[in-house]
Amino acid sequence: MRIYEPVNLAMPLAKRLGETIGERGDVPDGETVRGILKDLGLEEACLGRGVTVFRNRDVIALVLPQGDVLMVDIIPASGELSDALEVIAYRDRQLNAFIVEILPANDIEYEGNIGIEPIIIDAETLELESSPVLGHFEEDEKGPFLVIDRETYELWRESGTTDTCPVCGGELAWKGSEAYCRDCGYRVKVKYH
Numbered sequence: 491m492r493i494y495e496p497v498n499l500a501m502p503l504a505k506r507l508g509e510t511i512g513e514r515g516d517v518p519d520g521e522t523v524r525g526i527l528k529d530l531g532l533e534e535a536c537l538g539r540g541v542t543v544f545r546n547r548d549v550i551a552l553v554l555p556q557g558d559v560l561m562v563d564i565i566p567a568s569g570e571l572s573d574a575l576e577v578i579a580y581r582d583r584q585l586n587a588f589i590v591e592i593l594p595a596n597d598i599e600y601e602g603n604i605g606i607e608p609i610i611i612d613a614e615t616l617e618l619e620s621s622p623v624l625g626h627f628e629e630d631e632k633g634p635f636l637v638i639d640r641e642t643y644e645l646w647r648e649s650g651t652t653d654t655c656p657v658c659g660g661e662l663a664w665k666g667s668e669a670y671c672r673d674c675g676y677r678v679k680v681k682y683h
């Protein structure tokens with residue numbers, strides 16, 4: 491679907507960065523991120539001095555690789571900087587783990603983490619050590635919704651936080667395999683493939 495706001499891009503991007511780290515055991519390089527952003531429907535707007543700019547009608551993404559740290563700043567094209575998000579992937583030497591997290595520009599409005607927990611991947615075994623709740627967005631006649639796959643849902647259930655909205659940290663109301671957040675208005679659907 492179209493990316494309407496930064497979170498529509500940040501959550502699937504973080505999930506795919508985590509998957510790439512799990513397969514390759516390294517912080518993804520600029521080329522890999524370019525491929526993911528294009529796959530998510532963004533166009534490359536310009537390239538220079540190590541910064542790549544991607545955009546569509548509603549969001550602008552700046553890819554800033556800095557050695558071992560990958561940063562992607564996602565800004566609404568409307569200029570509403572309070573909605574801006576940063577996706578950051580790095581290797582934490584002390585934890586000996588790779589971390590991928592989504593940081594809001596305005597953390598006052600967010601009660602919890604986007605995706606509930608950061609992605610933490612053991613740098614030796616490449617095993618996931620946290621329970622991040624990330625997915626991609628799809629839309630139907632009622633608007634966009636977050637799609638959670640079965641694997642992610644199992645981890646989420648085990649962590650006991652399925653009442654928390656992975657988009658905004660608000661409270662989720664479940665009905666079968668679908669939930670609704672009264673705070674941000676997003677629906678969450680679990681897809682069992």
Ligand SMILES: [Zn+2]
Nearest residue numbers: 655658671674
């Ligand atoms: Zn919410």
